[in-house]
Amino acid sequence: METFLNRILSDAKQQSAVEAQLLEQKSELLDAMNETVEMNSAILAQVKDIVYNIRTEVKEIQPLKEAVEKIRGEIGCLKREVKSFEEKLKYPSLCLACGKPVMPEFKICPYCGETLKPIQEQIVTLEKYK
Template identity: 45%
Template sequence: MRKKGLVIWIMSTLTVITLIHLIDSVNAFLFNNPTQLLQIYPILNTFLTQMSTQIYFYLSAATSAILWGITCIIAFDNPVELFLNKILSDAKQQSLDEAKVMDGKGELFDLMYEKMESDSETLSHVKDLIRNVRSEVREIAPIKVSMEKTRRDLSKITKQLITLEEKVFYPLVCHSCSHPVRADFKLCPYCGIALQLTEITISQ
């Protein structure tokens, strides 16, 4: 604030000096009076006194306006107001950003809700499928039991067929080694002894 006050004081002083020169130039330009202020400068007085009153008027008027404008800009440049405006602008921008974020989250929540509804429908469909599969399994269970019983019966029948095959193809028994032998064999293939053709029925 001290620097600002010092700058304003300097610019105001220069503005007043240029206004005094403007008054002197108006007096010389309108009333054809000799310029008086240009003679007070010890080094530049010879050059300045040769300048025409019209150029002196325009130059002093332009300089006064420029210095007055700069002084007003510096004087009305309030740092407290700028700080408050910056805070308000930041708060407004933050509220806009939060609104955008909330809109994005709202869309995300909508998508999540739609996803949950879709998952609920899918889960309901899966439950229906599981229920149908369970009912079908309950219906298949008696068939499985009957198939197991049929498999056991087939196993018994297979054993009986094997026994019957042995009785048909091997009706004789060797007296030496007691192995069953086919009826067309003359020698026992196990011990090599001549067979006595005595038909023996193999017991189960």
């Protein structure tokens, strides 16, 4: 009888030891889970920070984009002006025959009917007279 009781007691002790170990394992697991949750929330906070920073940067970039767009438009205007200036250079602004100012777009003088040639051709013509 005593042996039997001792066995039961010993079994119970062993059982409780096993349960204690299991509990400890579960507690470790919970700790690990808790750590993971804390880490995740830290990562989430970092992600939130990053998103906030990106939003701020996007807000800062927006006016820059508009400025770039404006500058691009201005460059386009300048390019057109340079082109029309080049166009004007190709043609004389004074009629060689009557000396009156003529529009660079004109190919015939509206005053005397002289054909207006590009400057290069005029130079060639002048050189022939030498």
